[in-house]
Amino acid sequence: MTIDLSGQHAIVTGGARGIGAAAVRLLRAAGATVHVFDLPDVDVTRRESVQAALAAVPVPDIVIANAGVGIPEPPDVTAATPENWEKTIAVNLTGVFHTVQLAAEVMKPRRKGSIVITASTNSWDGEATLTAYNASKAGVLGIMRTAANELGRYGIRVNAVCPGLIRTPLTDWYFDHGDVLKPYFQHIALGRGGEPEEVAQASPATPPVTSPARR
Template identity: 60%
Template sequence: MRLDLTNRTAVVTGGSSGIGASIVSALEACGAKVHIFDLANGIDVSNRETLEKAFDGIPGDIDVVVANAGIGTTSGLVETSKELWDRTIAINLTGAYNTVQLAAARMKPQRKGSIVLTASTNSYDGEPMLSAYNASKAGVLGILHTAACELGPYQVRINAVCPGLIRTPLTKGSFDSPEILKDYFRHMPLGRGGEPEEVANAVAFLASDLASYITGAALLVDGGQLSSKFGTWNDDIGEFRKDRWVLR
């Protein structure tokens, strides 16, 4: 059994940094030819016209599309400005919608294809100061479930990964602060944050034929965070060393 994407063509949005860059590396390591759609190369997923042109620029079948581009925004519920709300929804939700819609339009006539969305534990979880972000990521799961129903008959699969706290430029502030990590990672049964490669491995699996009977699934890649309602770690059982909890 091998995770083989030889001769497959893939698109990864937000593929120039963090989780997206690791997804690009993982898909390429499995043999895929990967196109990166990122602000860094002039492609804004919230701009429908630009995105459509980018898809049109790829000849032949598109086998895998990963809608991963996103931004993190932080603000209290009352303080959230209309501009912040609009920008968060435009990129994280409308951008994902644009990507899925254009991917689906290509894949339906092909009668094959696999789409993977980067959602979040914040698609489910309440967390203060993140109302716009959390709403955008909850919405991504709405796209997931509906698209799975519509695309299944065409043998096009769509799934999501829901990462917890992953070490990327987006989360540098948290990872640079041992006090934040110690507290946050009390709630991670595995006692640590995730690496972008660990999310990319899950995306590569969902993109591949090894996941041939999986569609409409949202796969948590969170070190167990959402299973840990009351927290897992405390100073009696463990000690915090640099960036993780370890058993005493």
């Protein structure tokens, strides 16, 4: 299926590499003008940084809240440090809050748009050594469900994609150590990890539809 996004503006946080960069390529190939919000120019943990970046681009039709970090702390929760907790929650959860809220503010008057959050299978599966990451990814589903319920009346759809293990700079180490992944892949129907393009393809950033006024 060919999706035509000509004339649409898209924002991708964390779009400089990995899954975000794949989404940028796909959106551009579909004709959208894409604005990458990534370090060092845009820091999603800083509200004023997201605000300034949004003010510098046209009102987006599509927003992919994708920036994220994930730092394993083996062997278990007893090794989880408050520093990693603060950093992970700041980027993965508070960063998504800033992105979704501030984007929704400018999108609402136009009564159309699509927001997609990159969540994870870790949003529900409790993978060991990733306490802060798992908490942040569970949290973004709360933002997604609430925002979807609230913003539907403005014609703004809010969804999340929940990828399993995808080969990106974040996960290269695991893919380079195949033995570590053998037991992991046993539980995956395809028996393999994914590629960033497969996640980008799943992001439901189809052309926005204008919604009739409901109030």
